[in-house]
Amino acid sequence: MLREAAALLTRRATASMDEIAKAAGISRATLHRHFPGRDALVRALGELGIRRMNEAMDAARLEEGDAVRALRRLVDAAMPEAGFLAFLYSENQLYDDAELKAGWDASDERVAALFRRGQEQGVFRIDLPAVWLTEAYTALIAGCGWAVEDGRIARRDSAHLVTETLLGGALRRQS
Amino acid sequence: MLREAAALLTRRATASMDEIAKAAGISRATLHRHFPGRDALVRALGELGIRRMNEAMDAARLEEGDAVRALRRLVDAAMPEAGFLAFLYSENQLYDDAELKAGWDASDERVAALFRRGQEQGVFRIDLPAVWLTEAYTALIAGCGWAVEDGRIARRDSAHLVTETLLGGALRRQS
DNA sequence: CGCATGTGAGACATCACTGTCTCATCAGAT
DNA sequence: ATCTGATGAGACAGTGATGTCTCACATGCG
16 A cells, blocks of 8 residues: 555655545545554655665675675665655655654665675775765666656666666776 | 755655745745746746756767767766756656656657767667666766755765766776 | 444545735836 | 836635545454
């Protein structure tokens, strides 16, 4: 239910509670029984999104082994939740909520720690700060999520495209 | 004036006309004198954003010379307008407007043409489709714009970070 | 079958926001 | 000093959305 709500709000942040309820397949009264207002709904979506991101990171076992492989696992695990990430990324008014912001920052820090680990291992370049690489990771995941929603990118290609772009960039490597 | 309005709407898509007017430094009555309604305002912002993107591409002279250098010029020219791009990117309800969508698609196509040219020149990898690279370009510009707004990235570093990430990715190149 | 729980639909009062209007004020030009 | 055009402030009517409530219905369980 919440996934449909997040999908609609990502596309149209001004959607009414009635429209959200319809997108979620329930009535407005029922939506209101579950969430006492728009703010409560948005917060619940934010919390779910953060939880999903953390689950994806848990599944990717970020602390284990080669940082490159860990990043690949992370993108694979995160891509199915790209819709939520896109929502979290665009719904910046979430940042008014200190608790959600803390959760978001904690998730960001886990990704940043992976990039730093890779830099220490000598596999990631050090001229790009981990803070920025984390930002780029999020932007590409969310952007890819949008592109899949719009049909410009095939869902099955998405993780590969994100990973390859994030790791290797657009430049063709000389042999 | 429109820049402040776009900045607020990027952060908080549900902002009221009164809040938008205050952010723009004018009264609600004056805002209404200039734009007969929220839809008219959003459309005007969209048109301005598309115009700015096209001006950035004109300035970057995308068709000239080496595609890598052209991309660098493009990012340099587009970064100052990252706020508008972020707005265009997140305000997906713009896509309900066929005219704006056509303008947006045309802008996208210019960037995609650059990536294709680079692929034909043999400087960009061909396993990543130009459609995706265009998406990645937009996502990184908008994401960097957000990060600058939030103070996580220094404005002066932004173009460099975007360009280096888009071209070379996070992997450290072996000597 | 009866009961408990949850839901959908719709009515209705309330509220936030919008659109319009008027009037006073201000800035710039003459 | 006067005029013109633009603006800000606030009042007010209208509108869409929200929050609450009631009732009928559906589902699952014992």
